[in-house]
Amino acid sequence: MQGFGATVFAEFTALANEHKAVNLGQGFPNFPAPEFIKAAAQQAIAADLNQYARGAGHPRLVNALARVYGPLFGRTLDPLHEIVVTVGATEGIFATIQALVNPGDEVILIEPFYDSYPASIIMAGGTPVYVPLRAADGATGAAQWRLDEAELAAAVTERTRLLILNTPMNPVGKLFTQAELEAIADLAHRHNLLVLSDEVYEWMTYPAADEAAGRALTHVRIATLPGMWERTITLGSAGKTFSVTGWKIGWAIAPPHLAHAVLMAHQWIPFAVATPLQEAVAIALEQAEERDYFHELSAMYLGKRDKLITALDGVGLTPVTPDGSYFVLFDTSSLTVPVTEGQRRDVAVCRWLTTEAGVAAIPPSPFYSGPHQHLTDNLARFCFCKTDEMLDEAVRRLQAIAGLS
Ligand SMILES: Cc1ncc(COP(=O)(O)O)c(C=O)c1O
Incomplete structure (x- = not known):
């Protein structure tokens, strides 16, 4: 087990809690179960x-x-x-x-x-x-x-x-x-x-x-x-x-x-x-089936997806529109964020989004092997399995970042 560190989710959830960020990092619904x-x-x-x-x-x-x-x-x-x-x-x-x-x-x-x-x-x-x-x-x-x-x-x-x-x-x-x-x-x-x-x-x-x-x-x-x-x-x-x-x-x-x-x-x-x-x-x-549950689930998530991708587009963080799942990758190259020696850019950007913009994101590089991690330098991941109120608050905070980076 010695080669294993803590998961990226543990790290960013702790950071989000510490900074009272809206947590669009880890993919768990924050609304009531049916x-x-x-x-x-x-x-x-x-x-x-x-x-x-x-x-x-x-x-x-x-x-x-x-x-x-x-x-x-x-x-x-x-x-x-x-x-x-x-x-x-x-x-x-x-x-x-x-x-x-x-x-x-x-x-x-x-x-x-x-x-x-x-x-x-x-x-x-x-x-x-x-x-x-x-x-x-x-x-x-x-x-x-x-x-x-x-x-x-x-x-x-x-x-x-x-x-x-x-x-x-x-x-x-x-x-x-x-x-x-x-x-x-x-x-x-x-x-x-x-x-x-x-x-x-x-x-x-x-x-x-x-x-x-x-x-x-x-x-x-x-x-x-x-x-x-x-x-x-x-x-x-x-x-x-x-x-x-x-x-x-x-x-x-x-x-x-x-x-x-x-x-x-x-x-x-x-x-x-x-x-x-x-x-x-x-x-x-x-x-x-009789409750039409599966259809309702995807319709609910479609609304949340569209809310988030429209907002991302509006603030110059171009999304990769997902066809499935409740995650969205977005392009962070419009953000100017300091990257320390030895740090991956996507990690620096996601830490910055969490601590300065108040919206937690997950860096995608932990989902790549070392030689391919550069492929994700300009990307970050949000999830949209959250209440509309929480997504709206995230959108307000994202709209405020234009002047921050
Ligand atoms: C691709 C993928 N597989 C499996 C899981 C884990 O599923 P479970 O919570 O049922 O263990 C996740 C959870 O994020 C996932 O994204």
């Missing part, structure tokens, strides 16, 4: 669903997951053998990597990556291999951040075991296109790779951002591509989907042989996941 999921959890505790759950997942929850995801994967899911409930997607990532990566194996990460991926790979004795997305200069939309297929193919060696995909992607807000996913699938088939597809932002997708192509982008699940079900572990998160990040309930969906491997790791990590919270997530999933 009443129906809270009531279900309270009732589950009152009904004494308080003992260890089935290790692979509370039966009512795996049944609800199979019903919701079956049509999305275009197959009938076996709730008892193809789903493992995890302590958030974070444990899904860790358990999957522990299960599938042997010491010396290589795992391909697409940059910018979610920061628990390399840590989990290193803890399993594996080696992360990094392939950065390439963005057109001055890209103003997430779709302009592209996967270079030749660069990806060149990263594969005979030791490559797994590729980790995150779509919709944090922090870029990119939805991988059908063509990009086909290129990944093609490599997976040719080199016998497995794919861990982290889809925790699956319900936060926004219409018609890909104006150049004249069509709305949709979230494509790589497990639905021909032959990919057998090679893919797909992760989801109740924390993101139902705005309950503190509950730490997630799930892995995979064919039986892979789900079994994940379960064998999971049984020695948490053993089982909080029973009443699983019951509540099951009830929320059972009711989601």
Whole structure:
């Protein structure tokens, strides 16, 4: 563990608290969770669903997951053998990597990556291999951040075991296109790779951002591509989907042989996941369709996204408009901020935004390997999973910074 420092989120949340900044750094909703999921959890505790759950997942929850995801994967899911409930997607990532990566194996990460991926790979004795997305200069939309297929193919060696995909992607807000996913699938088939597809932002997708192509982008699940079900572990998160990040309930969906491997790791990590919270997530999933919940969630986030990107545009911090997730990258090159010796510019700018402008942002360089960190010098990340009042206050403070930098 000696090579690991504290996460960037711990550092910037502490800084934001110290300076009473509006915290658009760490991605957790600050608005109330839906009443129906809270009531279900309270009732589950009152009904004494308080003992260890089935290790692979509370039966009512795996049944609800199979019903919701079956049509999305275009197959009938076996709730008892193809789903493992995890302590958030974070444990899904860790358990999957522990299960599938042997010491010396290589795992391909697409940059910018979610920061628990390399840590989990290193803890399993594996080696992360990094392939950065390439963005057109001055890209103003997430779709302009592209996967270079030749660069990806060149990263594969005979030791490559797994590729980790995150779509919709944090922090870029990119939805991988059908063509990009086909290129990944093609490599997976040719080199016998497995794919861990982290889809925790699956319900936060926004219409018609890909104006150049004249069509709305949709979230494509790589497990639905021909032959990919057998090679893919797909992760989801109740924390993101139902705005309950503190509950730490997630799930892995995979064919039986892979789900079994994940379960064998999971049984020695948490053993089982909080029973009443699983019951509540099951009830929320059972009711989601009749409540039109998923549609309402993305409509709510679309409003917040548009509020923030309009404000960023207005103050000369050009946003990279996201097609999915609740994050937005923006260009900070219009800010003149002192950078100390050895400090990355994006870190200096985000510290300045937090301490001087009073709006906390996250620097994206921790989501890159060392040799690629310069790619993010002029970028910072905000999240918009916050109340409208909080976003409005952030916008007021951003409008005041023109005279500050
Ligand atoms: C890409 C990605 N994967 C996984 C997670 C963690 O999900 P959970 O809170 O369910 O552990 C996050 C949280 O920020 C994330 O951004």
